[in-house]
Amino acid sequence: xxxxxxxxxxxxxxxxxxxxxxxxxxxxxxxxxxxxxxxxxxxxxxxxxxxxxxxxxxxxxxxxxxxxxxxxxxxxxxxxxxxxxxxxxxxxxxxxxxxxxxxxxxxxxx
Amino acid sequence: xxxxxxxxxxxxxxxxxxxxxxxxxxxxxxxxxxxxxxxxxxxxxxxxxxxxxxxxxxxxxxxxxxxxxxxxxxxxxxxxxxxxxxxxxxxxxxxxxxxxxxxxxxxxxxxxxxxxxxxx
Numbered sequence: 051x052x053x054x055x056x057x058x059x060x061x062x063x064x065x066x067x068x069x070x071x072x073x074x075x076x077x078x079x080x081x082x083x084x085x086x087x088x089x090x091x092x093x094x095x096x097x098x099x100x101x102x103x104x105x106x107x108x109x110x111x112x113x114x115x116x117x118x119x120x121x122x123x124x125x126x127x128x129x130x131x132x133x134x135x136x137x138x139x140x141x142x143x144x145x146x147x148x149x150x151x152x153x154x155x156x157x158x159x160x
Numbered sequence: 161x162x163x164x165x166x167x168x169x170x171x172x173x174x175x176x177x178x179x180x181x182x183x184x185x186x187x188x189x190x191x192x193x194x195x196x197x198x199x200x201x202x203x204x205x206x207x208x209x210x211x212x213x214x215x216x217x218x219x220x221x222x223x224x225x226x227x228x229x230x231x232x233x234x235x236x237x238x239x240x241x242x243x244x245x246x247x248x249x250x251x252x253x254x255x256x257x258x259x260x261x262x263x264x265x266x267x268x269x270x271x272x273x274x275x276x277x278x279x280x
Contacts, residue, residue, distance in 0.1 A: 052206050085266040087207075094256055094273050095199075095207065100266035138207050142265055148222055149197065149209035 053078060054139050054152035061158040066129050070155045072122040072139035078150055080120040082142040086113075089136045098137070099124065131159050162186035162259050164196070164271035172278050178247050182240040182257030182271060189215050189235045195260030196240040197267060198231065200253040208253075212260055213240055249278045 055073040062068045072084065086099035097106055099115035102122065114125045122139055139152040168180035180198070187194050197212040211231040212220045221229050230243045240257060254275045258267035 052208075083265050087267070094270040095258075095267075096270065097266060097268045100261075100264050100268065106268060140207075140209075140267070146223055147220060149199075149212065149220075151199075151207040151209060154206040 052153040053143060053146070053150035054141065056137075056139060056152040056155045058153070059156045059158065061160055062129050063160045064129055064131065067125065067127045068129060068157060069126075070124040070137055070139075070157070072124070072152050074120050074122075074141060074150070076120055077145040078120075078141040078143040079117065079122055081144055084115065084117050084122040085140045086115055086122075086124045087138045087140065089138065091135065095138065126157065129157075129159055133157055134159050162269040164257050164259060164269060166255060166257050166271045166274035168255070168274055168276065170275055170277060172247050172251075172276060173280050174248055174278060176247050178244040178251070178276060178278075180242045180244075180255055180257075180274065180276075182242070184238050184240070184257070184259065186269075187259060189213075189233050189238070189240070191215055193262035195262050196233070197258050197260045198240075198242045198255060199258060199267070200251075200255045201273075202250075202253040205253075210244075210255075211242060214260070214262060247278050252276065252278045 083101045087095040089095045102117040103115045143150045164184040195214040198210040254273040256273045259269040
């Protein structure tokens with residue numbers, strides 16, 4: 051049902067970097083801003099990145115976002131055990147006239 | 161500080177109508193660009209967007225669920241109510257409401273979620 055495609059999982063050792071891709075279309079990512087949300091186990095999603103690359107106050111600069119064409123990327127540097135979570139991208143879709151979320155990516159710290 | 165909290169039944173029988181209430185503070189739904197959305201998450205699955213209402217009563221619905229959903233706001237009580245008709249076991253999920261920043265097109269604050277199980 052998800053319109054945006056993400057890899058199911060990524061992993062890396064503590065201190066390393068991971069990137070998560072989010073692939074969409076000209077109707078969503080290619081036209082509108084992308085947001086990224088972090089969902090720690092058993093908790094509600096939390097906004098990490100908005101307007102493609104902006105961080106809300108309180109979000110460390112280890113988290114970064116970028117967008118190119120119909121794809122977006124979330125980067126996490128200096129990976130910590132506390133970063134183990136599910137990450138979702140989201141955008142508005144002009145064809146569906148609806149919000150669309152990604153399939154979700156689980157980050158594991160080895 | 162924006163806070164939101166969902167409330168409603170935890171167990172619903174198939175074919176019934178589910179009514180969920182989102183009670184919020186820290187913003188007003190009469191303010192330009194403010195909105196409240198509903199998102200759900202079946203156990204072990206991804207987020208699924210359901211509906212959105214803006215300060216000017218503009219309403220948007222998931223195309224696949226549009227015929228079963230209705231969203232209304234009560235500005236004076238700082239509440240948004242989502243109704244879903246003809247409930248089915250596949251609707252079992254945690255339901256979240258979230259504050260929509262209409263300028264930034266993002267959900268910047270989320271409620272804790274309320275679990276709903278559909279079973280006879």
